[in-house]
Amino acid sequence: MSIVHTKIPEVIQIEPQVFADDRGFFFEAYNHQSFAQKTGIITNFVQDNHSSSKQNVLRGLHYQIQQPQGKLIRVVVGTIFDVAVDIRKSSATFGKWVGYELSAKNKRLLWIPPGFAHGFLTLSEIAEVLYKTTDYYAPQGDRTILWNDPDLAIDWPLSVQPILSAKDQAGKSLRTAEVFD
Numbered sequence: 001m002s003i004v005h006t007k008i009p010e011v012i013q014i015e016p017q018v019f020a021d022d023r024g025f026f027f028e029a030y031n032h033q034s035f036a037q038k039t040g041i042i043t044n045f046v047q048d049n050h051s052s053s054k055q056n057v058l059r060g061l062h063y064q065i066q067q068p069q070g071k072l073i074r075v076v077v078g079t080i081f082d083v084a085v086d087i088r089k090s091s092a093t094f095g096k097w098v099g100y101e102l103s104a105k106n107k108r109l110l111w112i113p114p115g116f117a118h119g120f121l122t123l124s125e126i127a128e129v130l131y132k133t134t135d136y137y138a139p140q141g142d143r144t145i146l147w148n149d150p151d152l153a154i155d156w157p158l159s160v161q162p163i164l165s166a167k168d169q170a171g172k173s174l175r176t177a178e179v180f181d
Helices: 032-039
Strands: 002-005 012-015 019-021 024-026 047-054 058-064 071-077 079-086 097-103 109-112 116-122 126-133 142-144
Touching: 002 032, 012 032, 047 116, 058 079, 071 079, 071 097, 071 116, 079 109, 079 126, 097 109, 116 126
Parallel strands: none
Antiparallel strands: 002 012, 012 109, 019 024, 047 126, 058 116, 058 142, 071 109, 071 126, 079 097, 079 116
16 A cells, blocks of 8 residues: 555555456455555544435435544445545634545555544435444534535636535535534
């Protein structure tokens, strides 16, 4: 695996070593020892999540103020534009975002540490996203920041209005959201 640092140093793109031939391919999606050695991050993943979304569905920007979760994201079907927003007030990159295309084809993973809001837009007809988390889902701490907050100015690759859940439509601006110190 190779590590690609982003403009927010704590968010890391991971490019696995893929072994492909005329039969198909094989790669290690996650290896605890390699992940720790290559990233310097020692963590314990406690939950695996799997979501399926149709084209133009935008999920996010989600985070948990209680039991904050680090997430290791990958796509097994289709393509998404995946976004991480730094919502740690004490950080030099507070309010900054990074976004990357993750797909079943490119097999890239994205590490998003605790203290970040996360969201994605489905670019393909359908996308299935798998992600590991470092803490359990805590509905009492679940929060959402508006996907289109003008202060964030995320450059979503949209050609039509996104499909949003009621929860995501009711998100708060970064200025009014409960964030991390």
